[in-house]
Amino acid sequence: EPEVTQTPSHQVTQMGQEVILRCVPISNHLYFYWYRQILGQKVEFLVSFYNNEISEKSEIFDDQFSVERPDGSNFTLKIRSTKLEDSAMYFCASKAGLAEKLFFGSGTQLSVL
Amino acid sequence: QKEVEQNSGPLSVPEGAIASLNCTYSDRGSQSFFWYRQYSGKSPELIMSIYSNGDKEDGRFTAQLNKASQYVSLLIRDSQPSDSATYLCAVNREKNYGQNFVFGPGTRLSVLP
Numbered sequence: 001e002p003e004v005t006q007t008p009s010h011q012v013t014q015m016g017q018e019v020i021l022r023c024v025p026i027s028n029h030l031y032f033y034w035y036r037q038i039l040g041q042k043v044e045f046l047v048s049f050y051n052n053e054i055s056e057k058s059e060i061f062d063d064q065f066s067v068e069r070p071d072g073s074n075f076t077l078k079i080r081s082t083k084l085e086d087s088a089m090y091f092c093a094s095k096a097g098l099a100e101k102l103f104f105g106s107g108t109q110l111s112v113l
Numbered sequence: 114q115k116e117v118e119q120n121s122g123p124l125s126v127p128e129g130a131i132a133s134l135n136c137t138y139s140d141r142g143s144q145s146f147f148w149y150r151q152y153s154g155k156s157p158e159l160i161m162s163i164y165s166n167g168d169k170e171d172g173r174f175t176a177q178l179n180k181a182s183q184y185v186s187l188l189i190r191d192s193q194p195s196d197s198a199t200y201l202c203a204v205n206r207e208k209n210y211g212q213n214f215v216f217g218p219g220t221r222l223s224v225l226p
């Protein structure tokens with residue numbers, strides 16, 4: 001069964017460093033998302049991406065964040081200068097169409113020290 | 114008013130009982146609704162989707178939707194200890210351009226053996 005793949009599963013970084021989280025969405029999907037979940041809290045929307053551009057972003061997704069789809073398969077989230085409060089599980093998700101189901105990757109646990 | 118609301122729980126039910134999980138949403142234009150199960154430290158896993166008013170059954174799970182009341186519920190029959198998890202209600206807000214899933218905070222379910 002097709003699945004969303006995320007790498008790495010764990011990332012430890014120093015405050016102020018840049019990190020890139022990588023995702024390979026399901027191959028025929030058109031809509032791509034990043035969510036994050038701070039330990040013990042709710043799943044929070046960061047950004048949605050469609051037709052090679054950001055379609056919506058939340059207040060969390062400030063100038064330190066960016067997304068890119070550099071080729072036909074990868075979808076990346078970059079945090080330019082990490083802060084302690086960026087420590088969270090980051091989930092990539094994708095879906096095939098407007099009203100379709102959203103499928104999640106297994107997540108990247110980011111720890112900022 | 115929060116966009117998607119759920120009782121945080123924990124909801125405790127004995128093994129074999131029916132667990133009832135509830136969700137309300139604020140956007141009347143929402144068209145598709147989903148229930149996800151999330152085990153601790155894992156990504157959300159889709160268990161049910163519902164698009165029209167009424168009941169939808171899948172195995173031990175029944176989703177119920179009432180758009181007039183802006184209410185979605187999930188019933189789990191013959192609850193098992195393995196059903197112990199956090200259940201996330203998600204609403205797909207469809208827009209002409211850009212859209213995202215909005216998740217509720219989740220209800221923690223504990224099935225007691």
